[in-house]
Amino acid sequence: xxxxxxxxxxxxxxxxxxxxxxxxxxxxxxxxxxxxxxxxxxxxxxxxxxxxxxxxxxxxxxxxxxxxxxxxxxxxxxxxxxxxxxxxxxxxxxxxxxxxxxxxxxxxxxxxxxxxxxxxxxxxxxxxxxxxxxxxxxxxxxxxxxxxxxxxxxxxxxxxxxxxxxxxxxxxxxxxxxxxxxxxxxxxxxxxxxxxxxxxxxxxxxxxxxxxxxxxxxxxxxxxxxxxxxxxxxxxxxxxxxxxxxxxxxxxxxxxxxxxxxxxxxxxxxxxxxxxxxxxxxxxxxxxxxxxxxxxxxxxxxxxxxxxxxxxxxxxxxxxxxxxxxxxxxxxxxxxxxxxxxxxxxxxxxxxxxxxxxxxxxxxxx
DNA sequence: AACCACAAGAGCACTGGCAC
DNA sequence: GTGCCAGTGCTCTTGTGGTT
Numbered sequence: 037x038x039x040x041x042x043x044x045x046x047x048x049x050x051x052x053x054x055x056x057x058x059x060x061x062x063x064x065x066x067x068x069x070x071x072x073x074x075x076x077x078x079x080x081x082x083x084x085x086x087x088x089x090x091x092x093x094x095x096x097x098x099x100x101x102x103x104x105x106x107x108x109x110x111x112x113x114x115x116x117x118x119x120x121x122x123x124x125x126x127x128x129x130x131x132x133x134x135x136x137x138x139x140x141x142x143x144x145x146x147x148x149x150x151x152x153x154x155x156x157x158x159x160x161x162x163x164x165x166x167x168x169x170x171x172x173x174x175x176x177x178x179x180x181x182x183x184x185x186x187x188x189x190x191x192x193x194x195x196x197x198x199x200x201x202x203x204x205x206x207x208x209x210x211x212x213x214x215x216x217x218x219x220x221x222x223x224x225x226x227x228x229x230x231x232x233x234x235x236x237x238x239x240x241x242x243x244x245x246x247x248x249x250x251x252x253x254x255x256x257x258x259x260x261x262x263x264x265x266x267x268x269x270x271x272x273x274x275x276x277x278x279x280x281x282x283x284x285x286x287x288x289x290x291x292x293x294x295x296x297x298x299x300x301x302x303x304x305x306x307x308x309x310x311x312x313x314x315x316x317x318x319x320x321x322x323x324x325x326x327x328x329x330x331x332x333x334x335x336x337x338x339x340x341x342x343x344x345x346x347x348x349x350x351x352x353x354x355x356x357x358x359x360x361x362x363x364x365x366x367x368x369x370x371x372x373x374x375x376x377x378x379x380x381x382x383x384x385x386x387x388x389x390x391x392x393x394x395x396x397x398x399x400x401x402x
Numbered sequence: 403a404a405c406c407a408c409a410a411g412a413g414c415a416c417t418g419g420c421a422c
Numbered sequence: 423g424t425g426c427c428a429g430t431g432c433t434c435t436t437g438t439g440g441t442t
Contacts, residue, residue, distance in 0.1 A: 049413070049434085069426080101415060108428065267438090 050102060054082050054094075058102055069107065075099045166237075166248075167196045168214035169207055173276045174247035175237055177218060182206060219248075219289035227268045227285045229297040232256055237289035238272050240281070248289065250275040257282075 050058070058078065061070055070078075075096050082094040165178040177199035184194045185208070192211045197203070209215055219237035222230065230236060230253060238251035251272040258268050270288060273280045 098414080102413090104426080105414070107426090 050082075050098075051085075054085075055102075058099070058106070062103060062106060069100075069103050072096075075103070165215055166218045167194075167198070167207070167209045168250075169198070170209070170214075171207070172247060174249055175219070176201075176248070178215070184211075217292050219291055221289050222285050226290065227256075227258075229290055229294045230256060230270060230285070230288060231297075234294065235291055236270075236272065237291070238274065238281075238283060239287040239289075240274060254280065 061074065061078070079094045079096040079099045082088060082099070088094065165181075166175045167178050168175050178196050179199040179201075180197040182195040182197055184192060193208045194211050194215060195206055196209050196215070197206050232253050232255055234253045236251055236253055237248045240247060240249050240251075251274045253270055254273050255271040256268060257270070268285055269282050270285065271280060271282050272288070
């Protein structure tokens with residue numbers, strides 16, 4: 037069974053554009069195999085492309101194989117996911133773009149921090165938020181808070197527009213549990229701030245999707261840094277499925293609550309500058325021990341997992357009592373087309389002129 | 403820094419089994 | 423016989439670890 041030994045010719049490979057086109061067709065066919073004439077037309081089209089014309093003729097069988105493999109891969113992936121996770125009431129379309137997923141073309145080899153997460157962090161130092169999607173339990177950057185409402189259980193919810201996604205992906209999200217300040221991609225020098233026991237946002241890559249999930253650091257293997265940067269390894273356990281994985285630093289986004297560790301490490305280094313590369317001492321190891329053993333844990337650390345809005349006032353003002361300092365100022369803009377108030381998260385705070393959606397309206401709306 | 407070896411994963415090709 | 427699914431085999435690419 038299987039493919040016979042090669043005949044010496046270079047391995048055939050579909051180009052990115054060809055794959056993109058076939059994926060689009062597969063999606064358009066609702067994951068069903070297109071008709072033979074479609075496959076034949078595709079093969080002919082690919083064969084006539086400038087890259088292949090006169091060199092490699094794409095066979096209809098090859099196109100057919102691709103669709104077979106792709107369909108099987110998608111099916112296998114989805115069944116695996118459903119088996120590991122609780123079945124989501126609204127499973128995300130496998131073909132849907134992945135929020136926050138690093139774009140290979142844009143970030144070829146480097147790291148997950150080259151993704152939109154890292155870029156946004158570096159370019160925008162103002163407070164940003166991330167929200168946990170109820171569809172796949174993954175965390176995504178928040179582009180906008182569109183509206184908010186109160187449930188009868190007094191749990192406030194916000195209507196979130198995810199960064200890089202359109203209105204179709206908007207979700208009502210429980211503010212207390214599933215909205216928080218944005219996690220930050222770690223730079224090479226920041227591995228010292230990641231220690232066992234930490235809650236981190238970890239980039240879990242699957243065959244069909246790659247998403248950011250909550251995970252706890254189980255162990256950290258410190259290694260000497262070199263020209264490639266941090267080479268430490270972290271054993272993490274994902275909260276959503278309890279699976280464990282050893283990941284490099286680039287797949288980890290640390291919680292802002294650990295910022296104090298970096299500051300302390302920075303201060304310590306300034307007080308007693310040491311070049312660990314020359315001494316042979318791993319910077320991460322030394323600093324991590326110091327940090328971990330720090331007794332004066334900042335107040336912030338106690339609230340590491342505290343939702344942004346610890347309590348909600350009875351007024352219509354959508355502002356947390358406990359974490360106002362963490363909340364950005366909210367600029368309310370009226371979306372004329374939608375007739376709703378649009379709240380920009382970038383520099384935003386919810387204000388009282390944002391309409392409150394009653395639980396009755398909610399039942400109708402969502 | 404450059405190089406090499408190895409492992410893991412991705413992608414493609416193919417087969418056997420099953421249902422119609 | 424045909425179409426589809428599930429799985430395996432082979433090759434290539436990429437990432438990683440070690441050595442010089």
